[in-house]
Amino acid sequence: MMIIRPININDKQAILDFATKTGTGFTSLPQNEERLLARLTRVLNTWTGDATPAEQGYLFVLEDTDTQKAVGICGIEVAIGLDEPWYNFHVGTQVHASKELGVYTQMKTLVLTNNHTGYSELCTLFLDPDYRENMNGHLLSKSRLMFIAQFQDKFSEKLIAEMRGMHDENDQSPFWESLGRHFFAIEFSQADYLTGIGQKAFIAELMPKHALYVDFLTDEAKAVMAEVHPSTAPARRILENEGMRYEGYIDIFDAGPTLEAYTKDLRVVRDSQHRQVRITDPSNLTGDHTILMSNDKYQDFRAVIGEPLIDDTHISISLAQAEALKVQDGDPIRFVQLHKQENNS
Numbered sequence: 001m002m003i004i005r006p007i008n009i010n011d012k013q014a015i016l017d018f019a020t021k022t023g024t025g026f027t028s029l030p031q032n033e034e035r036l037l038a039r040l041t042r043v044l045n046t047w048t049g050d051a052t053p054a055e056q057g058y059l060f061v062l063e064d065t066d067t068q069k070a071v072g073i074c075g076i077e078v079a080i081g082l083d084e085p086w087y088n089f090h091v092g093t094q095v096h097a098s099k100e101l102g103v104y105t106q107m108k109t110l111v112l113t114n115n116h117t118g119y120s121e122l123c124t125l126f127l128d129p130d131y132r133e134n135m136n137g138h139l140l141s142k143s144r145l146m147f148i149a150q151f152q153d154k155f156s157e158k159l160i161a162e163m164r165g166m167h168d169e170n171d172q173s174p175f176w177e178s179l180g181r182h183f184f185a186i187e188f189s190q191a192d193y194l195t196g197i198g199q200k201a202f203i204a205e206l207m208p209k210h211a212l213y214v215d216f217l218t219d220e221a222k223a224v225m226a227e228v229h230p231s232t233a234p235a236r237r238i239l240e241n242e243g244m245r246y247e248g249y250i251d252i253f254d255a256g257p258t259l260e261a262y263t264k265d266l267r268v269v270r271d272s273q274h275r276q277v278r279i280t281d282p283s284n285l286t287g288d289h290t291i292l293m294s295n296d297k298y299q300d301f302r303a304v305i306g307e308p309l310i311d312d313t314h315i316s317i318s319l320a321q322a323e324a325l326k327v328q329d330g331d332p333i334r335f336v337q338l339h340k341q342e343n344n345s
Helices: 011-021 033-048 136-150 172-184 188-196 202-208 219-223 230-243 267-269 319-325
Strands: 002-006 057-064 069-077 086-096 102-115 120-127 159-163 245-250 258-263 274-278 292-296 303-306 314-317 331-337
Touching: 002 086, 002 136, 011 033, 011 057, 011 069, 033 057, 057 136, 120 136, 136 230, 136 267, 136 292, 136 331, 172 188, 172 219, 219 245, 230 258, 267 331, 274 319, 292 319, 303 319, 314 319, 314 331
Parallel strands: 120 159, 274 314
Antiparallel strands: 002 057, 002 303, 057 069, 069 120, 086 102, 086 245, 159 258, 245 258, 274 331, 292 303, 292 331
16 A cells, blocks of 8 residues: 655655655755755654744655555645745746837846745655556645645645756756856756755855846747646646646746645645544445545644545545554544546636
């Protein structure tokens, strides 16, 4: 069985292994052991109540219970930009007009902003390539929304997710080559790494504060604005199906889009419900839909998927599922359909 659980200190090596597989553009899992272990420490401190608001974050792992191996990771940052500046470009419009000449021109611009400071962030989504099947990616991504639904008071009213932008097999980014290189004079991979380990001061020091005209970029750079890396496309579809949208903000390095939404408007948060557990024989479980289920425990949070039977008061699950969720007969659990129904779209 595949389960979602909070990360623990025994997952240290798994995190280090994941970081070697993510590739350029995945700044939240840099190949830097000191940085990764510092993040693990503050995440564990969050669960014990020993982290400041600026430090608070959560990491969850997808575990294959048959092998007791962590095969995926996902995270939530509680409030971004409070201790390290959070930068992105806002894609806006500037009008140049002259009645005398009969000229009216709208030009897209890029403006460096910190507009998402204080928002909560979905981040650090990585699934081992050997496990990219059987809805594991959906379980990994959406389990975070179940945790947010259960503990909404711990998160901001708005939520974002930065998507990895386009770069090629040689770690060359068209957007970086057209814009960033002129101001930073370093390789895209190096800038990406420095950001991943928290060294962001150079962005404020070197990036111009005035608006930049998109028309001055190369056609290749313009073409990748708000586009995602092919490996990130499934993650983007999942989040968009849950209600997140691109609202005109892109990454300053690779131009990947930032998706955002009001937390209360996310499908899982809005539509998930509670029922009391009824443990039953697995042969009786012939539900019509695949259901995402989670317990209501903070430090012992668990999430799984299955096909339970649901009525007005109870949700019938197997003993194995109950044990995975750490619940017993009569305990409450949260549930929602794993996939959005087409007639609700």
